[in-house]
Amino acid sequence: xxxxxxxxxxTFEKLADLLExxxxxxxxxxxxxxxxxxxxxxxxxxxxxxxxGEDLSKLPAVxxxxxxxxxxxxxxxxxxxxxxxxxxxxxxxxLMLKIDGLGPKRVRTLHQVLKIRSLRDLERAALNGRVRSxxxxxxxxxxxxxxxxxxxxxxxTRSGRLVAEEIAQPLVAYLQTIRGVxxxxxxxxxxxxxxxxxxxxxxxxxxxxxxxxxxxxxxxEVVDVIAQGRTRATVRLHSGMQVDLRLVPQVxxxxxxxxxxxxxxxxxxxxxxxxxxxxxLNEYGVFKDEKRIAGRTEQEIFAAVGLPYIEPEMRENRGxxxxxxxxxxxxxxxGKDIRGDLHCHxxxxxxxxxxxxxxxxxxxxxxxxxxxxxxxxxxxxxHGLDATxxxxxxxxIDRLNETLEGxxxxxxxxxxxxxxxxxxxxxxxxxxxxxxxxxxHYKFALSRQRQTERILRAMDNPNFNVLAHPTGRLINQxxxxxxxxxxxxxxxxxxxxxxxxxxxxxxxxxxxxxxxMAREIGLKVAISTDAHSxxxxxxxxxxxxxxxxxxxxxxxxxxxxxxxxxxxxxxx
DNA sequence: GCCGTTTTCGGCCCGACTGTTTTCAGTCG
Numbered sequence: 001x002x003x004x005x006x007x008x009x010x011t012f013e014k015l016a017d018l019l020e021x022x023x024x025x026x027x028x029x030x031x032x033x034x035x036x037x038x039x040x041x042x043x044x045x046x047x048x049x050x051x052x053g054e055d056l057s058k059l060p061a062v063x064x065x066x067x068x069x070x071x072x073x074x075x076x077x078x079x080x081x082x083x084x085x086x087x088x089x090x091x092x093x094x095l096m097l098k099i100d101g102l103g104p105k106r107v108r109t110l111h112q113v114l115k116i117r118s119l120r121d122l123e124r125a126a127l128n129g130r131v132r133s134x135x136x137x138x139x140x141x142x143x144x145x146x147x148x149x150x151x152x153x154x155x156x157t158r159s160g161r162l163v164a165e166e167i168a169q170p171l172v173a174y175l176q177t178i179r180g181v182x183x184x185x186x187x188x189x190x191x192x193x194x195x196x197x198x199x200x201x202x203x204x205x206x207x208x209x210x211x212x213x214x215x216x217x218x219x220x221e222v223v224d225v226i227a228q229g230r231t232r233a234t235v236r237l238h239s240g241m242q243v244d245l246r247l248v249p250q251v252x253x254x255x256x257x258x259x260x261x262x263x264x265x266x267x268x269x270x271x272x273x274x275x276x277x278x279x280x281l282n283e284y285g286v287f288k289d290e291k292r293i294a295g296r297t298e299q300e301i302f303a304a305v306g307l308p309y310i311e312p313e314m315r316e317n318r319g320x321x322x323x324x325x326x327x328x329x330x331x332x333x334x335g336k337d338i339r340g341d342l343h344c345h346x347x348x349x350x351x352x353x354x355x356x357x358x359x360x361x362x363x364x365x366x367x368x369x370x371x372x373x374x375x376x377x378x379x380x381x382x383h384g385l386d387a388t389x390x391x392x393x394x395x396x397i398d399r400l401n402e403t404l405e406g407x408x409x410x411x412x413x414x415x416x417x418x419x420x421x422x423x424x425x426x427x428x429x430x431x432x433x434x435x436x437x438x439x440x441h442y443k444f445a446l447s448r449q450r451q452t453e454r455i456l457r458a459m460d461n462p463n464f465n466v467l468a469h470p471t472g473r474l475i476n477q478x479x480x481x482x483x484x485x486x487x488x489x490x491x492x493x494x495x496x497x498x499x500x501x502x503x504x505x506x507x508x509x510x511x512x513x514x515x516x517m518a519r520e521i522g523l524k525v526a527i528s529t530d531a532h533s534x535x536x537x538x539x540x541x542x543x544x545x546x547x548x549x550x551x552x553x554x555x556x557x558x559x560x561x562x563x564x565x566x567x568x569x570x571x572x
Numbered sequence: 573g574c575c576g577t578t579t580t581c582g583g584c585c586c587g588a589c590t591g592t593t594t595t596c597a598g599t600c601g
Binding site: 025026027028029030031032034035060061062063064065066100101102103104105106135136137138140141188199201227228229230231232233234244246259260262264267268271272275280281282283284 | 573574575583584585586587588589590591592593597598599600601
């Protein structure tokens with residue numbers, strides 16, 4: 001199996017950590033990290049680019065040397081430079097960087113002075129009181145090492161969107177009740193609408209800063225105050241979520257919002273542009289010499305550096321700055337563009353609500369259409385429909401449509417793609433549907449080639465319309481199955497098929513990178529909720545967020561079409 | 573190690589907070 005972009009990025013980050021502990025040239029360290037960012041966020045897999053003979057040094061932050069290292073990783077799965085670094089510096093030292101207050105310099109000191117080579121070494125030294133004997137270390141650092149060393153692990157913990165919202169919204173509401181508070185804004189990856197959130201960054205403007213800080217750290221859910229200053233505090237909540245609060249003056253609000261929304265890579269790129277123009281950009285504003293020339297709003301900040309406004313969802317330094325400079329930023333799809341939902345379930349299979357209830361909820365959202373797509377027979381746990389029961393549902397939808405006003409229910413089915421590439425129901429019944437939503441629900445472990453061929457074969461069926469949750473991933477629960485997504489996308493476009501962006505916050509499948517790829521290929525995407533109840537039709541907003549991160553505009557999205565245009569597009 | 577519309581050498585983002593100091597280096601975002 002070929003190496004994933006994330007594995008290449010991880011390798012570079014590992015090497016960067018070790019080099020940093022070795023006190024290597026900090027810019028060289030940064031070069032590895034920047035390249036890791038590029039690779040992690042790239043729509044195409046490095047392995048494929050190598051196979052196609054692409055010149056990798058054309059990628060941003062990748063030069064001749066790192067291009068060669070990517071080649072080596074793709075060809076051999078290993079990186080000699082990392083092996084060599086690990087021979088000099090024990091790999092376990094990397095994990096110690098995760099202890100609060102320990103960075104590369106101090107880890108290096110521990111390694112050199114106390115001969116620490118493993119986490120066990122470190123724990124023993126801390127328990128014996130030897131850490132505090134090292135110059136620059138004290139009792140607090142030692143206590144923190146003892147406290148945190150047991151919980152270190154390789155895996156990064158990020159919360160899903162739904163969990164992040166459940167934690168963030170009550171906190172924001174609480175902050176808004178504090179006297180003197182004017183604005184409370186969630187920044188960071190939450191504002192960029194990433195599919196998962198590592199910590200929360202909250203920006204506050206207020207008239208009584210000291211009091212606001214006091215009330216923030218006194219929030220019910222706070223279990224640990226990690227840092228607290230005049231303008232900035234960091235706490236950990238009961239849920240484990242870390243929250244950073246920043247108090248900023250009104251004149252700097254836009255600059256601070258831009259700064260704390262990130263991403264870091266985007267910020268650095270914008271700051272470079274400011275520097276090129278002889279300006280200084282920081283979280284307080286844009287400055288010409290000592291004079292602040294912008295700061296109050298983000299629009300002001302962008303204008304001051306000569307750029308049009310860039311939506312937060314795009315700020316990942318993956319081409320948005322160049323696009324902005326050339327005035328070719330896409331107009332991103334938004335909620336009001338959506339005219340219907342093309343994937344939902346009813347009580348007929350594993351949904352919670354009836355046909356009538358789902359129709360009512362869709363009408364209340366102002367939709368023109370709702371495709372009812374219960375499972376097919378193979379998904380027995382979901383009480384999937386066989387041809388007879390699907391025929392009954394088709395009739396029921398026809399009858400209901402006669403009574404509905406302003407909304408049309410589309411006759412659909414989430415048809416299983418069998419492991420031989422056949423569809424789970426006979427063509428005769430599928431042909432009676434307005435559309436099929438086809439999906440893989442078992443045999444996730446097929447080889448990349450067989451999985452790809454399975455789905456390609458399914459697309460050959462003229463009744464195939466939309467590939468649902470195209471990679472099967474469940475955020476934090478299940479990895480995507482191995483599949484050549486690009487090949488599927490190209491085939492889908494050729495065949496007049498579409499791909500779903502499943503809007504369920506646990507899925508968000510397609511990823512943002514995959515949306516970018518679909519856009520490039522010219523394949524239209526259906527943003528669908530896969531709702532199993534009336535209330536989960538609301539998940540549409542998560543799908544829209546994800547689509548916006550993938551630069552999709554209304555034109556790139558299937559369900560922004562009128563019913564008439566949609567029917568035309570569904571004809572193969 | 574990367575990068576270039578002043579460049580192939582000489583730059584590379586920047587401020588707040590902490591702990592351990594006694595004026596600041598290291599960490600963090």
